Amino acid sequence: MINDPLVYVAFQVIPRSKNINNYELVDKAIEVVKNAQVPYQVGAMETTLKGHLNQLLDIIKAAQQACLDHGAIEVITNIKIHNSPINVSDTFCTFEF
Numbered sequence: 001m002i003n004d005p006l007v008y009v010a011f012q013v014i015p016r017s018k019n020i021n022n023y024e025l026v027d028k029a030i031e032v033v034k035n036a037q038v039p040y041q042v043g044a045m046e047t048t049l050k051g052h053l054n055q056l057l058d059i060i061k062a063a064q065q066a067c068l069d070h071g072a073i074e075v076i077t078n079i080k081i082h083n084s085p086i087n088v089s090d091t092f093c094t095f096e097f
Contacts (some may be wrong), residue, residue, distance in 0.1 A: 012022035
């Protein structure tokens with residue numbers, strides 16, 4: 001994992017519940033991210049993380065599961081991955097933590 005390049009991953013969970021406010025379920029997903037100890041930024045439409053891809057995907061799976069564990073009957077998760085070689089500094093991504 002040490003040789004894996006760092007990536008940015010943006011994701012959005014869209015939970016659906018019959019009895020619970022969907023925003024409360026999204027908050028459960030954000031709790032998972034906050035506890036993951038990786039750089040992140042929560043935005044209006046998605047949350048962006050920085051780290052190693054497999055680690056970040058595990059965090060996203062845990063965030064999705066948190067929605068299900070707290071009452072979602074289904075969850076749609078959209079994921080975007082920004083990856084570039086380590087020696088490239090001029091990229092599309094201007095996001096800094």
